[in-house]
Amino acid sequence: MFGEALKGHLDLLLLAILADGPAHGYAIIEALRNRSGGMFDLPEGTIYPALHRLENQGLLQSVWSDEAPRRKRIYQLTLKGQQALASRQDEWKQFSKAINATVGL
Amino acid sequence: MAESQIQSYLRALKRQLRIYGVFDSEYLDEVESHLLEAVAEGIRQGLSEEKAERRAMERFGSIKVVAPGFAMERKNIMQNLLLAVAVIAGLFSAYVDSRPTWDDTGILAFGILIVSGLITLLGYRRPWVIALAVGIWIPLHGIFIAHNYGSSLALVFAFVGAYGGWLVRLVIQKTLHPA
Numbered sequence: 272m273f274g275e276a277l278k279g280h281l282d283l284l285l286l287a288i289l290a291d292g293p294a295h296g297y298a299i300i301e302a303l304r305n306r307s308g309g310m311f312d313l314p315e316g317t318i319y320p321a322l323h324r325l326e327n328q329g330l331l332q333s334v335w336s337d338e339a340p341r342r343k344r345i346y347q348l349t350l351k352g353q354q355a356l357a358s359r360q361d362e363w364k365q366f367s368k369a370i371n372a373t374v375g376l
Numbered sequence: 377m378a379e380s381q382i383q384s385y386l387r388a389l390k391r392q393l394r395i396y397g398v399f400d401s402e403y404l405d406e407v408e409s410h411l412l413e414a415v416a417e418g419i420r421q422g423l424s425e426e427k428a429e430r431r432a433m434e435r436f437g438s439i440k441v442v443a444p445g446f447a448m449e450r451k452n453i454m455q456n457l458l459l460a461v462a463v464i465a466g467l468f469s470a471y472v473d474s475r476p477t478w479d480d481t482g483i484l485a486f487g488i489l490i491v492s493g494l495i496t497l498l499g500y501r502r503p504w505v506i507a508l509a510v511g512i513w514i515p516l517h518g519i520f521i522a523h524n525y526g527s528s529l530a531l532v533f534a535f536v537g538a539y540g541g542w543l544v545r546l547v548i549q550k551t552l553h554p555a
Contacts, residue, residue, distance in 0.1 A: 286425065294405060295413075297410050297413040297414065299408075314434045314436065314437025314441050314442065315435050316437040316442030316445065317441065318446050319407070319410075319445070319446070320445035320446050323446075323449050327449075327452070327453065341412055343407070343413075344407055346405050
C-alpha cells in the first residue's frame, strides 16, 4: 500500500528507523511495517538498494555480524546521517503543515 | 537433495544481476540472510517450511522488480568511477602536454579521443561531461599559462571521442534490445 507515494520519502523513513539504533535489513523492514500499522508494505527487496544508496552517501555505515544463527549486515546512522535526518524531519514538518493547511485538515 | 525455493530464487537473482553487470556476492549474501530470517519467522508463526519460503519470496518481491533496483545503485557508483577516471586521464594528458620535452601532439590527441570514447562506450550517460572532464585541462593550461589558443583543439577531440563512444553504445543497445 502507498508504494509509489512512499518512494520519495523512503530515505527519511529509513533514517528515522535507524535513529533508534543499529539494525539489520530484515529488522528495519519489520519496523517500517509495524510502525506504519502495516500501511507501508513495499516489496522488501526494494529497501536494500535504498540502504546501500544511503551508505554510499555516507549517511549510514554497515558491518557484517557473524552472530548466530546467521550472518547479518548491520546498518547504523553516521553523524552525517543524524544531521541529514534532523534536516529532513524539519523539511517534512513544513511540507506536511503546508499540505494540511491546503487540504483543510 | 532437492534445491529449496530460496536457493532457486537466489540462483535466478544471481543470473539476473549478472545480466545487469552486477557481480558483487555481498548483495546475494544479504538477500539470502534476509530470506532465511523471514523463513525462520514464518516457521515461528506456525507456517510450514514450504509456505514460509513462499511467503518470504513474495514479500521480498519478484526478481523483475528487485534486480533493477540493485543494478541502478551499482550503475550510479560506476558513473562516479568513470567520471573520476575521465578527470584523472584529462589531468594526466595536460601534464604530459605541458612537459617541454613532449612534442607529439598527434599521439595525445588520439589518446584523448580514445579515452573519451571508451568511457562513454562503457556506459557513462552524459558524453558532454566526459568530453569536458577529459579535454578541458589542456586548453586551461594552454590558454592561461602558455597563451596557446590552439590547445583548445583538445576539446574537439574529446567531444568527438565522447559522442563517438556514446553513439556506438547506443547502436549496440538498439541491436541487442530492439524494443
